[in-house]
Amino acid sequence: MTETFNGPLVRLVEVEKKLGRQKVLKGVNLEIRQGERMVIIGRSGGGKSVLLKHIIALMQPDSGEVWFRDHNLAGLTEEQLVPIRKETGMLFQNGALFDSLSVGENVAFPLREKGGISEAEIKAEVERALNIVDLPKQEHKWPSELSGGMRKRVALARAAIAKPALMLYDEPTSGLDPVVADSINKLMVRLGDELNMTSVIVTHDMVSAREVGDRIAMLHEGRIYCVDVPKVVLESEDPIVKRFVNGISDASDAVF
Amino acid sequence: MGARFLGMLQMGGQLVFLLWDVLRCLVRYPIRFNLLVKQIDFIGSKSVPVVIITGSFIGAVFAAQCEFQFRDLGMSSAVGPVVAIAMCRELGPVLCALMIAGRVGSAMAAELATMKITEQIDALRALAVYPTEYLIVPRFLAMLISMPILVGLAIICGVGAGYYVAVHVLEVPGVYYWNNTEKFTHDKDIWIGVVKGFFFGLIILLVGCNKGLQSSEGAEGVGLATTESVVDSFIIVLIANFFFTFLLNAIL
Numbered sequence: 001m002t003e004t005f006n007g008p009l010v011r012l013v014e015v016e017k018k019l020g021r022q023k024v025l026k027g028v029n030l031e032i033r034q035g036e037r038m039v040i041i042g043r044s045g046g047g048k049s050v051l052l053k054h055i056i057a058l059m060q061p062d063s064g065e066v067w068f069r070d071h072n073l074a075g076l077t078e079e080q081l082v083p084i085r086k087e088t089g090m091l092f093q094n095g096a097l098f099d100s101l102s103v104g105e106n107v108a109f110p111l112r113e114k115g116g117i118s119e120a121e122i123k124a125e126v127e128r129a130l131n132i133v134d135l136p137k138q139e140h141k142w143p144s145e146l147s148g149g150m151r152k153r154v155a156l157a158r159a160a161i162a163k164p165a166l167m168l169y170d171e172p173t174s175g176l177d178p179v180v181a182d183s184i185n186k187l188m189v190r191l192g193d194e195l196n197m198t199s200v201i202v203t204h205d206m207v208s209a210r211e212v213g214d215r216i217a218m219l220h221e222g223r224i225y226c227v228d229v230p231k232v233v234l235e236s237e238d239p240i241v242k243r244f245v246n247g248i249s250d251a252s253d254a255v256f
Numbered sequence: 257m258g259a260r261f262l263g264m265l266q267m268g269g270q271l272v273f274l275l276w277d278v279l280r281c282l283v284r285y286p287i288r289f290n291l292l293v294k295q296i297d298f299i300g301s302k303s304v305p306v307v308i309i310t311g312s313f314i315g316a317v318f319a320a321q322c323e324f325q326f327r328d329l330g331m332s333s334a335v336g337p338v339v340a341i342a343m344c345r346e347l348g349p350v351l352c353a354l355m356i357a358g359r360v361g362s363a364m365a366a367e368l369a370t371m372k373i374t375e376q377i378d379a380l381r382a383l384a385v386y387p388t389e390y391l392i393v394p395r396f397l398a399m400l401i402s403m404p405i406l407v408g409l410a411i412i413c414g415v416g417a418g419y420y421v422a423v424h425v426l427e428v429p430g431v432y433y434w435n436n437t438e439k440f441t442h443d444k445d446i447w448i449g450v451v452k453g454f455f456f457g458l459i460i461l462l463v464g465c466n467k468g469l470q471s472s473e474g475a476e477g478v479g480l481a482t483t484e485s486v487v488d489s490f491i492i493v494l495i496a497n498f499f500f501t502f503l504l505n506a507i508l
Contacts, residue, residue, distance in 0.1 A: 096379035
């Protein structure tokens with residue numbers, strides 16, 4: 001990869017995507033700079049996860065371009081994407097741990113795939129990673145034995161263990177208690193600061209958005225409605241942004 | 257009717273594509289031996305009990321029915337070759353395939369469908385692993401190794417059980433029974449069974465994996481993928497069997 005590439009790490013240009021009959025993304029334009037933590041907020045079912053999956057081409061756009069450094073991912077085959085995905089990590093909404101592997105094997109998976117690392121080193125790395133996510137000595141458990149929050153933390157260890165240049169988080173704090181959510185937020189900040197990881201975080205947890213984000217982008221009706229630093233977005237006077245940030249629904253007063 | 261035909265055509269295309277993809281991966285990537293061993297254990301070793309039971313009881317009941325009919329003609333000792341040839345050419349491979357489709361094909365469809373809806377397949381892709389190479393290739397190899405062996409086992413059990421029922425229960429003279437069996441059963445009969453087993457294994461694998469990978473979202477999707485994998489493999493195996501019978505008879 002080009003070390004000297006100075007442009008944005010990720011650049012989406014007029015990305016459109018239809019799922020079934022519904023057009024979920026209607027021309028998304030977004031730039032993610034090297035080293036920043038970009039938070040994407042928006043309504044549930046509004047296409048945030050779909051957008052995230054486009055960034056590492058787990059989904060291909062119907063039209064538009066998805067640039068990672070100086071590669072346009074749109075139209076690449078699964079196998080052409082393999083070297084690019086070696087530089088990225090993704091935390092899935094429910095963890096997506098491999099059921100057939102133990103916790104330790106799950107976390108070790110990216111290192112084993114990378115190759116050239118001794119088993120002793122892998123063991124030490126896994127132990128360290130599980131300590132960081134506050135799940136020491138859980139290597140021998142199976143994913144089915146863990147709670148939802150624990151799975152998510154194991155998945156975070158798995159996604160981050162190979163120190164990717166770009167980390168994607170799909171609702172990292174949803175379904176977690178405030179204390180664990182806070183620890184995940186702090187971890188995301190530390191991964192960004194200490195390892196200089198670029199992060200894209202999809203969430204509708206405003207606390208998390210405020211604490212973690214360098215910039216916040218709001219996805220509204222298939223387009224990026226606004227992008228700015230958290231302070232500006234969260235204190236915006238724009239009615240659409242304000243309603244979302246403060247959680248005011250437009251439901252009618254009628255009851256069943 | 258038209259939609260159903262299109263659906264069949266689409267599935268045919270998917271199966272061919274999956275096979276092509278697997279063959280490509282076989283050439284391009286090193287084989288993951290740890291996964292292969294795991295799959296041979298699941299597909300092969302763990303199927304041994306059901307295959308022994310299926311083969312034995314089919315052989316036994318077939319020998320008994322033949323003996324009941326042949327007895328009046330005074331041809332009881334002809335039961336041996338009839339059972340042996342039927343087991344080799346048809347009953348062994350077909351019943352073994354049905355058993356494996358029910359036990360292994362459905363499990364593969366369910367597992368892959370579950371992996372799909374819980375985003376585990378996306379997670380593999382995100383971790384820079386090509387899913388066909390990691391998930392399908394080991395199953396493919398394990399199936400093609402296991403299936404001929406399982407068919408052979410079913411044949412041996414069927415012939416053995418047939419012998420036991422005819423000779424020890426129905427009192428057909430053992431020496432004549434066995435002499436006739438050896439005289440009229442040829443290598444060709446065994447080869448037909450084993451080759452059929454190989455191809456049935458391929459069908460079960462492709463249908464099971466394809467149903468899993470193509471499953472729709474939700475718990476309903478997993479259930480549908482599982483049942484459809486069994487029904488479709490049964491139908492394709494039974495129809496293919498008819499054509500294999502003529503083809504293999506001509507070329508072997």
